[in-house]
Amino acid sequence: MTTVQMTPVPRSTVVAYRDDGPLSRAMGLLVAGQLPPLPPVVAGTFVTGVLLMIGVAGSDGLAVFAPAVTLLLAGPGSSHPHDGRFDWLVPPILRLIEYAFVAACGFAHETHPALIFLLLGALAFHHYDLVYRLRQRVYPPPWLATAGLGWDGRMMVVSLVALTGWLSGGYLLLALYLWGLFAWESLTCWLAGPRSGAEAADTGTQD
Known part of the structure; x- marks a missing residue:
């Protein structure tokens, strides 16, 4: 009989929705x-x-500023329980920042649209999977946020490859890495997760 090891329940699902990486979590520990x-x-x-509006995404010397500023402002709040009345707005705002930066930086450097959407x-697959599994109480393993770099780490990687001028290759490698990581972890998690009551009843009847 195979025993499925369940991941500990996070103290707040809103915090889990943030998808913080190591940098953001480290800053949260400081406060x-x-x-x-x-x-x-x-x-x-x-x-x-x-x-982004003044063209920072298209300037090789300033591309790093957007994620750095966002990290400095949003990172320290990662350790908060997010129990305020409107704190549920934090994760979707972080999604908006990350997606807008990735798109703006890619288009400003004339990266092929296929790579940007890849x-x-x-990112969209990971965040949809995260939302759905938390609703089903199938919690992601703690290492996933670190391996997936978090919103903060991914934005920093994009800004750094923009500084090198190798954005197309960087987008391709980052996309392939994230697709492989998130798809593999999601598949193995759902296959190993507990079955629904109806499925368990059907198995018991067949036995």
């Missing part, structure tokens, strides 16, 4: 959950939007 998460994220959205597709 020990004392910083409300929503105001800094809103500020990060405004600053990132301004930077990378965005990997």
Whole structure:
């Protein structure tokens, strides 16, 4: 008989929805959950939007600023329990920032649209899978956020490859890595997860 080891339930599903990487979680430890998460994220959205509007994504010397500013503002709030009335807005705002930065940076550097959508597709698949499994109480393993780099790590990687001028190759490698990681982990998790009551009843009847 195979025993499925269940991943511990996170203290807040809203925190899990954030998809924080090692950088953001490390900054959260510095403030020990004392910083409300929503105001800094809103500020990060405004600053990132301004930077993208003035062409920061297309400037090799300034491309790193958008994710760095977002990380500095939103990262410390990662350790907060997100139990405020409007704290549920934090994850979708982080998604908006990440997707907008990936798209803006790619198009500004004339990256082929197929590569941009390939990378965005990997992110969308992961976030959809994360939302669905949390609703079903099938929690992701703790190492997934680290291996997947988190929203913060992925934005930093994009900005760094933009600085090198190798954005097309960077987008391709990052997309292939994320698709392989997220698809493999999702498939193995759902196959190993507990079956529904109806499926278990059918198996018991056949036995």
